[in-house]
Amino acid sequence: MTANFLKLTLSGIFLAMCVASAAVYAHDDDDDEDEHRHQQHAQREHSKSENDRHSSAVSSAKLQEECGSCHIVYPPNLLPAESWRALMGNLNKHFGTDASLDLATQKELRAELENAASSRSEGGRPVLRITQTRWFQHEHDEVSNRTWRNPKVKSASNCGACHTYAAQGKFNERDIHIPR
Numbered sequence: 386m387t388a389n390f391l392k393l394t395l396s397g398i399f400l401a402m403c404v405a406s407a408a409v410y411a412h413d414d415d416d417d418e419d420e421h422r423h424q425q426h427a428q429r430e431h432s433k434s435e436n437d438r439h440s441s442a443v444s445s446a447k448l449q450e451e452c453g454s455c456h457i458v459y460p461p462n463l464l465p466a467e468s469w470r471a472l473m474g475n476l477n478k479h480f481g482t483d484a485s486l487d488l489a490t491q492k493e494l495r496a497e498l499e500n501a502a503s504s505r506s507e508g509g510r511p512v513l514r515i516t517q518t519r520w521f522q523h524e525h526d527e528v529s530n531r532t533w534r535n536p537k538v539k540s541a542s543n544c545g546a547c548h549t550y551a552a553q554g555k556f557n558e559r560d561i562h563i564p565r
């Protein structure tokens with residue numbers, strides 16, 4: 386008798402807990418699922434991009450169109466997500482120019498960039514330039530000051546001055562030609 390009563394009470398409590406958690410779950414179901422899918426996708430992209438810095442995933446036509454008119458489309462896997470977020474949040478003040486986009490385009494491209502971003506965080510405040518990341522400075526530490534100052538190079542951001550196929554997202558050692 387007492388045992389049965391206890392069983393009944395326990396299953397009552399259990400049922401109540403189920404209902405409560407189902408309610409909570411139903412409440413932010415959509416958000417959770419989106420977030421989860423997003424993270425899975427991002428992780429897959431991350432491991433892929435970390436393995437392959439020589440050539441990056443093909444960027445969308447939209448990215449080409451909106452971000453490729455003033456310079457090459459910088460490969461998304463060369464900056465961590467927090468950097469892309471910071472850049473995309475300040476397009477009206479973009480390295481001395483205004484690169485503003487309408488909100489929908491901005492959001493779409495931001496998602497594309499973040500999804501394919503590098504998983505290697507720089508730590509601290511988001512670095513806004515690829516050329517200021519630690520890996521970039523390390524990879525380029527043998528480039529002489531004379532080369533950086535060469536008018537044919539102009540700026541370290543001008544990747545295509547040395548990387549023949551930079552515009553195609555290819556940075557392989559074989560395809561480097563330092564201008565004299």
Ligand code: HEC
Nearest residue numbers: 451452454455459480482483484513514515516517540542
């Ligand atoms: C109106 C011209 C313009 C447009 C459009 C533009 N940019 Fe830029 N961007 C610049 C200039 C100018 C620089 C600085 C280049 C330099 O220092 O030589 C720059 C630099 C950058 C850098 C830093 C490069 C480095 O490592 O030094 C990133 C990253 C970047 N842009 C991303 C983007 C993205 C993403 C978009 C599209 C949403 C975009 N840009 C659209 C003009 C533009």
Ligand code: HEC
Nearest residue numbers: 438439515524528532538541542543544546547556557558
């Ligand atoms: C002045 C010429 C020059 C410019 C400009 C330049 N690079 Fe490089 N880059 C080099 C050299 C030289 C190396 C080193 C190659 C080596 O020693 O393996 C290198 C290496 C790299 C590597 C590693 C390649 C590999 O196969 O390991 C990447 C990625 C890269 N650069 C990206 C960029 C990006 C992105 C830009 C523009 C934001 C840029 N570089 C601008 C000359 C340049």
